[in-house]
Amino acid sequence: MERKLVIRCILGSVGAVILLGMMCSFQVRQNENVVLTRFGRPTRVLEEPGLYARWPWPVEQVTRFDARIDFFEARLAEALTQDKRNVIVPVFVAWQISDPLTFLESLGSAENARAKLDSLVTSAKNTALGTYDYHQLVSTEREEVKLDEIEQNILSMVQDQAEKSFGVAVRQVGIKRLALPEANTAFVLERMRAERQQFAAKFRADGRKEADEIRAETDAERTVLLAEARKFVEETRGNAEAEAARIYAEAHAEDPDLYRFLREQETLRQVVDEKTTLILDGSKAPFKQLWTEKEVLDAN
Numbered sequence: 438m439e440r441k442l443v444i445r446c447i448l449g450s451v452g453a454v455i456l457l458g459m460m461c462s463f464q465v466r467q468n469e470n471v472v473l474t475r476f477g478r479p480t481r482v483l484e485e486p487g488l489y490a491r492w493p494w495p496v497e498q499v500t501r502f503d504a505r506i507d508f509f510e511a512r513l514a515e516a517l518t519q520d521k522r523n524v525i526v527p528v529f530v531a532w533q534i535s536d537p538l539t540f541l542e543s544l545g546s547a548e549n550a551r552a553k554l555d556s557l558v559t560s561a562k563n564t565a566l567g568t569y570d571y572h573q574l575v576s577t578e579r580e581e582v583k584l585d586e587i588e589q590n591i592l593s594m595v596q597d598q599a600e601k602s603f604g605v606a607v608r609q610v611g612i613k614r615l616a617l618p619e620a621n622t623a624f625v626l627e628r629m630r631a632e633r634q635q636f637a638a639k640f641r642a643d644g645r646k647e648a649d650e651i652r653a654e655t656d657a658e659r660t661v662l663l664a665e666a667r668k669f670v671e672e673t674r675g676n677a678e679a680e681a682a683r684i685y686a687e688a689h690a691e692d693p694d695l696y697r698f699l700r701e702q703e704t705l706r707q708v709v710d711e712k713t714t715l716i717l718d719g720s721k722a723p724f725k726q727l728w729t730e731k732e733v734l735d736a737n
Contacts, residue, residue, distance in 0.1 A: 539604030
């Protein structure tokens, strides 16, 4: 019995030591920040992971905050552009606790932080959109769209205030999409249709201009080619006729009678056919070729 009592005392002492150690120590994880308060007043801010000592509750209390980047979407609300157009621009916000002590004193929880940042970002978004025209949000010309610039302007307007007032670092503000109130949809569609028609007319005019230029160049090249072809034809014909005249001259010089005979035959072939009726002196050239040599002699 005495041994069992000793063992129970030892186990009780060990349990008490363990319980006391748990009550007088705590762990800071890698993804969190801790603010240690004593009777409600902050005493230490711990950002490095590890095991730390503390006075047991209720003397000291551990308040933990997530140190990772958090995201939320700002509430939907209409905004007015510089040219008085109503738009709905949903945005998302990436934020992170940068000063745990300021965050605890000003906000206390992530839910309160989202609500405060939502108001801050919405106000900054309305201010930024009021300095841009509608076509700088939606345009077929990429260089006219200023969404990246608007995001940066919103971010710059909220960063300093969030850091100083809430201990929050706003890492990014991004525009998710662009929506329009229902009343503006028909007007926007009509404007887009008119813009498309202007682009179509411009493209058609450019196409007609380019076609006319190509047609003019083609006609000029055609005229040059035809002139060169005619020149080549005339030169070839002239050379051929000169060559033919030279051959005729050589043939005439070699046999004048044969040449005369052939020319008379050619003349008859051109002026006389099977339906031709002529009353001429048959003894004269070229019709004497129709007579035999004996008939010519008798006629003479």
